[in-house]
Amino acid sequence: MSKRLQDKVAIVTGAGSGIGQAAALRFAEEGAAVAVLDLSPEAAATTAMLIDKEDGQALALAADVRKADELDEAIDAAVAEFGGLHVLYNNAGVDSRGSVADTSEEDWERCFAVNVTGTFLCSRSALRHMGRGSAIVNQGSVAGLVGVPNFAAYCAAKGAVVSLTRSMALDLAPRGIRVNVICPGTVFTPLMEPMLAARGDGDLQLGLERTLVKYPIGRLGQVEDIANVALFLASDEAAFMTGSVVTPDGGMTAQ
Ligand SMILES: NC(=O)c1ccc[n+]([C@@H]2O[C@H](COP(=O)([O-])OP(=O)(O)OC[C@H]3O[C@@H](n4cnc5c(N)ncnc54)[C@H](O)[C@@H]3O)[C@@H](O)[C@H]2O)c1
Structure with missing residues (x-):
């Protein structure tokens, strides 16, 4: 049986850690x-090395998703190395904690720059090389679908990614390129650790317990839960899906 992404070339942003690393693998x-694209060259190299160890094909790329020139250079290098581009997973993201009353302009802008502008710039750069049958998977969050206290900039940014996905899906359907967005619930990664600790008033364990009550399925997500959804959306198995908002969230938004 052939593999699900056989003969495809994929770019995963933010692939040096967490969900992005699991998806790249x-x-x-x-x-x-x-x-394997990441702001951190060391993190990108580590993920690429893990793929090499399993006899996979990987190229580590250091680039900032906020910078169009760096992205064009990195994405051109990937296409030169692998001979094409079929999948883009716009996973790189940062969080931002605080309500509107106590979020600084700098934090607001940083959150939008990485999560929203980054998704736009990576997509624009990758689209120079993508043709019929290609797929873009964007990374949203349950925070883009429901309100989360003290997460104002992050909720707004992930909501923008959901809207952008729908718009991209319509624009790119005539070109045979699908665009979907994943809105995961809480997954325990370096990104979420400070948020969980804050939710427990500084106590990580308490923060985890307070978060868990929102998850009917009785556990938080694991990076593999999200990587598997990304794999499906990236593959031809999802050929009739575009503009979809997919929620691997243990039932969190079903309530
Ligand atoms: N962990 C969760 O609970 C959760 C839930 C919903 C959505 N998400 C989203 O999933 C994505 C991945 O989250 P994670 O938890 O794996 O985070 P993580 O912090 O473990 O990994 C994020 C990676 O993105 C990279 N990155 C950050 N800024 C970048 C930039 N400007 N350019 C290139 N790379 C950059 C980081 O270096 C890091 O390797 C994010 O978009 C996040 O918002 C996470």
């Missing part, structure tokens, strides 16, 4: 050549 396992 999963894509490679399913036959994709993976360009």
Whole structure:
């Protein structure tokens, strides 16, 4: 049986850690050549090395998703190395804690720059190389669908990613390119640790317990839960899906 991303070239942004790293490994396992893009060159190199160790194909790329020139250069390098581009997973993201009353302009702008502008710039750069049958997977969050206290900029930014996805899906459907967005519930990664500790008034364990009550399925997400959804949306198995908002969230938004 052929692998699910056989002969495909994928770029995963923010692939040096957490969900992005798990997705890069999963894509490679399913036959994709993976360009591992991250702000941190060391983190990108580590993920690429993990893929190499499993006899997969990987290229580490250091770039900031806020910078168009860096992205064009990195994405061109991936295409030169692997001979094409079929999948873009716009996963890189940062959080921002605070209500509107106590969020600084700098924090607001940083959150939008990485999560929203980053998704726009990576997509624009990748689209120079993507043709019919390609897929873009954007990373939203349950915070883009429901309100989360003290997460104002993050909720607004992820809501923008959901809207952008729908708009991109319509614009790109005539070109045969699908665009979907994943809105995960809480997954325990370096990004979420400070948020969980804050929710427990500084006590991480208490923060985890307070978060868990929102999850009918009785646990938080694991990076593999989200990587598997990304894999499906990236693959031809999702050929009739575009503009979809997919919620691996343990039932959190079903309530
Ligand atoms: N962890 C969760 O609970 C959760 C839930 C919903 C959505 N998400 C989203 O999933 C994505 C990944 O989150 P994670 O929890 O794996 O985070 P993480 O912090 O573990 O990994 C994020 C990676 O993105 C990279 N990155 C940050 N800014 C960048 C930039 N400007 N350019 C390039 N790379 C950059 C970081 O270096 C890091 O390697 C984010 O978009 C996040 O908002 C996470």
